[in-house]
Amino acid sequence: MAEFTTEKRVVVRPDPAHVARSVATRVLSRLGKRGRAGLVSHVSLTGGVMGGVVLRAIADHPKRDDVDWSLVHFWWSDERFLPREHRDRNERVGRTTLFDHIDVPAENIHPIPASDAGIDMDAAAEAYERELARFADEETGNPWPSFQITFLGVGPDGHIASLFPDRPEIQxxxxxxxxxxxxxxxxSERITMTRPVINSAVRVWMVLAGADKAAALGLVLAGASYDSVPAAGAKGRRRTIIFVDEAAASQVPPELIDGEY
Structure with a gap:
């Protein structure tokens, strides 16, 4: 029988819409509190269906404008190497669902270069590394920002960002x-942050919904290897929360569900 770990907290809501609203309330509360203290926050976004649903929930939230967005910087843990205006670009989803609706400075949005930017994939990855390094975290010595929150989707195969099982990128x-x-x-062509960047975040929030994610979630909680189930190795320095709907939580032991968070 699998031995479960309790270091990851699981928050269950009835359906994807309730999951998204719950996440939106928490992220706005945290960013609002930091903003009132004059603190800059770096947030790494995710793509996928739930990534877009969460961004829309933030944009529609009644407390959206309580945040000082001039103190928030947005990044992406991965991107599809497609033209900038392609509908499948995570950046485009971010613009249409959230950034067009909040007062965030353009210079606070840090997209991964698109395929029509005039450089190849390797050069685009290097360019994003340089952009990250502009905001290097002096406290940890990492050549990238200290992400207050890194959002991650989880695929049915357990992948996060564009780190897929049993692939060289995960290593x-x-x-x-x-x-x-x-x-x-x-x-087929993507650009992704690597494991050290993801796991350096203060908080990793995984967001997933649907019965097709239940098996992957079970493996994550059972402590599967990072190589075979990348999501199992994703963890924040301070906290790791998995927000799921009831369908995705069908295989989660009741003792691992956090009913208060």
């Missing part, structure tokens, strides 16, 4: 950003 620890070719999930 890279000497780079902050790498190109991904022949991705098992289309589109």
């Amino acid at each position: 890279v620890t000497d780079r902050a950003v790498v190109a991904v070719r022949d991705s098992p999930k289309p589109p």
Whole structure:
């Protein structure tokens, strides 16, 4: 029988809409509190269906404008290497669902270069590394920002960002950003942050919904290897929360569900 770990807290809501509202309330509360203290926050966003649903919930939230967005910087843990205006670009989803609706300075949005930016994938990955390094965290010595929150989606295969099971990218620890070719999930060309960057975040919040994610969530909680189930190795320095709907939580032991968070 699998031995479960309790270091990850699981928060269950009835459906995807309730999950998104719950996440939106928490992120706005945290960013608002930091803003009132004059603190800058770096947030790493995720793509996928739930990534977009969460951003829309933030944009529609009644406390959206309580945040000083001039103190918030947005990044992406991964991106599809497509033209900037392609509908499948995570950046475009971010613009249309959230950034067009809040007063965030353009210079606070840090997209991964698109395929029509005039550089190849490797150069795009290097360019994003340099952009991250502009906001290097002096306290930890990492050549990237200290992310207050890193959002992650989780695929049915357990992948996070564009780190897929049993692929070489998951083992890279000497780079902050790498190109991904022949991705098992289309589109085949992607750019992703690496494991050290993801796990350096103060808080990692995984957001997933649907019965097709239940098996992956079970493996995450059972402590599967990072190589075979990348989501199992994702963890924040201070806290790791997994926000799920009831369908995705069907295989979660009741003792691991946090009813108060």
